[in-house]
Amino acid sequence: MRQPENEAPTRGIAVLGSTGSIGTQALDVIRDQKHALHVEVLSAHSNADLLVKQALEFKPNAVVIGDDSRWKEVHEALFDHGIKVYSGSEALEQVVETDGIDMVLTAMVGAAGLKPTLRAIEAGKHIALANKETLVVAGELVMGAARRRGVDLHPVDSEHSAIYQCLAGEFHNPIETIILTASGGPFRGRSLESLATVTKADALKHPNWDMGAKITIDSASLMNKGLEVIEAKWLFNLRPDQINVVVHPQSIVHSCVQFEDGSIKAQLGLPDMKLPIQYALTYPRRLPNTFPRFSFMDYPSLTFEAPDTETFRNLTLAFESLNRGGNAPAILNAANEVAVARFLTDDVAFLDLPRVVEHAMERVSHVNQPSLDDLIASDVEARRVAAEWRSVKSS
Ligand code: NDP
Ligand code: MG
Numbered sequence: 078m079r080q081p082e083n084e085a086p087t088r089g090i091a092v093l094g095s096t097g098s099i100g101t102q103a104l105d106v107i108r109d110q111k112h113a114l115h116v117e118v119l120s121a122h123s124n125a126d127l128l129v130k131q132a133l134e135f136k137p138n139a140v141v142i143g144d145d146s147r148w149k150e151v152h153e154a155l156f157d158h159g160i161k162v163y164s165g166s167e168a169l170e171q172v173v174e175t176d177g178i179d180m181v182l183t184a185m186v187g188a189a190g191l192k193p194t195l196r197a198i199e200a201g202k203h204i205a206l207a208n209k210e211t212l213v214v215a216g217e218l219v220m221g222a223a224r225r226r227g228v229d230l231h232p233v234d235s236e237h238s239a240i241y242q243c244l245a246g247e248f249h250n251p252i253e254t255i256i257l258t259a260s261g262g263p264f265r266g267r268s269l270e271s272l273a274t275v276t277k278a279d280a281l282k283h284p285n286w287d288m289g290a291k292i293t294i295d296s297a298s299l300m301n302k303g304l305e306v307i308e309a310k311w312l313f314n315l316r317p318d319q320i321n322v323v324v325h326p327q328s329i330v331h332s333c334v335q336f337e338d339g340s341i342k343a344q345l346g347l348p349d350m351k352l353p354i355q356y357a358l359t360y361p362r363r364l365p366n367t368f369p370r371f372s373f374m375d376y377p378s379l380t381f382e383a384p385d386t387e388t389f390r391n392l393t394l395a396f397e398s399l400n401r402g403g404n405a406p407a408i409l410n411a412a413n414e415v416a417v418a419r420f421l422t423d424d425v426a427f428l429d430l431p432r433v434v435e436h437a438m439e440r441v442s443h444v445n446q447p448s449l450d451d452l453i454a455s456d457v458e459a460r461r462v463a464a465e466w467r468s469v470k471s472s
Contacts, residue, residue, distance in 0.1 A: 078179060079115055087111070089177045090358060091118035091202075093169065093193055094185030096127045098289045099207045099233065099350060103182055104131060106355045109366060113359055117178045120169055122185070123147060129154040136160070138177060141169045166192070173197040180358065182233070183208040186291050187414050188456055191215055195449075198222045205357035207233035209308045214407040215452050216311030230312065231357035236305055237312055238353035239331035239344035244313075247336065252313060256333040256341070257305055258325040259384060260285050262297040265326060269388050275427045277420060285328040285348040294417045298430045299384065303395025307406050310399060317399045322392065324382045329371065347371045390431040398438065403445040404455040405438065411456040412437030415463035429468055437462045
């Protein structure tokens with residue numbers, strides 16, 4: 078906490094992945110809530126220009142640029158301002174331990190989020206969790222470390238934030254089931270045949286949310302919902318059969334909890350990530366803001382339908398990995414990261430995405446009680462296998 082003279086202390090935030098979709102929206106929230114929040118650390122992978130601009134505005138203690146080759150220019154731009162500049166993934170893991178940080182927002186993309194998140198938890202920092210891959214890869218280890226260190230994990234993902242909000246005041250009431258809502262993405266209602274020729278430009282057009290490229294492709298393939306099912310299992314300590322997915326194209330009902338008396342609580346709002354970001358950063362307080370408000374008059378019809386898991390097999394594969402347990406979700410995640418990267422470079426087709434994942438799930442050895450090293454080894458092996466996958470047609 079930093080305490081300006083005659084003012085209440087403000088919460089010190091490390092924004093990991095500050096140049097991304099979640100990161101930039103988090104900085105908008107922090108700018109609007111500067112009486113409650115301040116920035117201690119910013120990090121980016123390679124977008125040095127934006128990182129410098131953000132640092133000059135928010136005056137953090139330190140910034141980290143992942144790409145070593147960009148260190149010099151960031152250092153030169155920030156040296157006179159007394160801002161420390163580090164580079165590389167090891168620096169990111171160390172910087173989250175810094176004293177002034179109260180909460181770490183994990184807004185970087187992919188399994189690269191795991192190690193810094195674990196280090197932050199070990200250092201006793203509360204987590205605002207956007208990086209869902211962290212819990213997909215190592216949910217048991219991460220939740221165990223958080224319990225041991227008395228660290229709170231505040232979900233940023235809108236569905237999990239919704240459930241978290243529904244659970245407020247329900248500490249003694251077990252969950253019967255949860256209902257995760259899914260927009261269905263740009264290809265909702267499409268047949269398998271019609272998806273054979275879709276391009277990355279088609280897949281990058283999400284109907285409701287403006288997000289980074291990886292999660293946008295995951296949304297189109299329903300892998301995003303699969304990853305969220307796994308994330309929900311760990312965050313809320315659920316069995317796979319307690320987790321339901323319902324397609325809700327308007328993205329207004331962000332998710333629901335059903336309790337043991339049959340009552341269902343839902344959280345509603347416009348599809349705007351700033352709300353769950355703010356709730357995670359200022360938890361447990363709900364601070365006033367000027368975000369646009371939802372009106373039922375603008376949405377006379379909220380609709381719900383079952384997901385098409387035959388066309389979008391990724392959701393089934395995610396449930397399967399959860400049922401297998403151990404390192405299976407880590408394999409699913411790593412293979413999916415490679416599949417999405419290959420799709421974004423036109424190396425595989427949209428319908429190949431689940432094929433690549435399934436291929437890795439079949440080939441990488443199962444480990445029932447994986448250590449962190451086992452999970453990292455499974456991630457590496459799954460990436461290798463997924464990179465080697467070739468479609469039958471092209472081989
Ligand atoms: P973006 O791609 O927009 O941003 C990713 C951020 O992470 C950038 O700051 C990027 O830096 C940085 N980054 C990229 N690779 C690495 C790496 N290897 N190590 C460290 N930092 C890295 O992603 P989003 O903001 O869309 O998503 C971030 C996370 O939040 C994902 O896990 C996603 O699933 C989750 N999420 C996102 C939502 C959204 O609405 N966007 C909603 C719910 C969850 P640089 O800019 O320099 O490349
Ligand atoms: Mg989500």
